[in-house]
Amino acid sequence: MKKIVSDLNVKGKKVLIRVDFNVPMKNGVITDDTRVRAALPTIKYVIDNGGKAIVFSHLGRVKAVEDIAKNDITPVAKRLEELIGKPVKFVNATRGAELEAAAANLKEGEILMFQNTRYEDFDATTNTETKKESKNNAELGAYWASLGEVFVNDAFGTAHRAAASNVGIASNVKETAAGFLLAKEIEFIGGAVDNPVRPYVAILGGAKVSDKIGVIEALLDKADKVLIGGAMMFTFLKAQGYNIGASRCEDDKLDLAKELLAKGKGKLILPVDAVCNKAFEDTKGTVKTIDKFDADDMGLDVGPATLDLFKKELTGAKTVVWNGPMGVFEMKNYAAGTIGVCELLANLSGAKTIIGGGDSAAAAEQLGYASKMSHISTGGGASLEYLEGKELPGIACVDDK
């Protein structure tokens, strides 16, 4: 069991809190503040219990001089101030005397935020990419650690990479805990990996087999059933000898698909029909069984018989992990498969339903099913690596209870 922020005695302590404030921005304006809202419970816990909160995050990537102004985190500090209803002292730097003084003078219940941690990835004076933050430069981690006393990691989206702002700090402070958001990822995704309540059904879709080889392999080991949809279904169907028409396929992954099919015999469930169009466009399609494709048919969604099959496979499931949309859900004519899976999960009783980040999380939110799921991961790449069973450095660096 990992230590959680609520296990810490934060009273009077300077608490370094690594959050994920990597919000979408357009011309310096935040277009979606979900991530800022999501971090509030952890920050509130610290200040409500007499801690001194030092909050920081990365924002975008900083590889060149023009990325600096573009990824200025000042508007996010302002938004945090509005949402939390308390002043947020902001230091427009990632190091230096002003930051050190601000941290040292912080009083109980106060919040300090500093600039985008990835400003440390680029040295403007020599115009070089140094990646000090992203490559976990030892001096930088020790420096940030020196600003506080305890460390709380609440950034799951970057937990699959060792950075100065997670592993670097953790190795230089006495005590490290997970924030509430990270703790929820550990509880649900970690729970599904280490100790799933069975039957355990995985649903995988999305664009490419090649993105998800590790996850498919891991889930074929762990889950009781693995249901496949999305564009990746066609690589498997072609490997089985079906004519997939003009559907998206990775021909260089056919051998791998054959291997996975052999390994997953009885476990791997493929669609039996698809909704096809003659072009990649949002016009009404035709439902075809997978043995009836014409050369110009492009499968853009799973069909109704597939949803019936998936429903049967999901009956009685106690743990369901879903990653990757079932079709081109961005087009309304090809969203039915993804909506159907959302419905199936929403109607399962007594099951833990977990959505593993990225486009599938966006789909569930966009389609209005977010509140019906047990957990929607906040990380894309991180949730995939976690599901693969890999140890994530940003979690490994958190103390055990």
Ligand code: ADP
């Ligand atoms: P996630 O981010 O959830 O892991 P991916 O990034 O792997 O998912 O895939 C999402 C994309 O896959 C979506 O943009 C969707 O339009 C696309 N997609 C799903 N099914 C198909 C299909 N049959 N043909 C082409 N693209 C598809």
Ligand code: MG
């Ligand atoms: Mg994606």
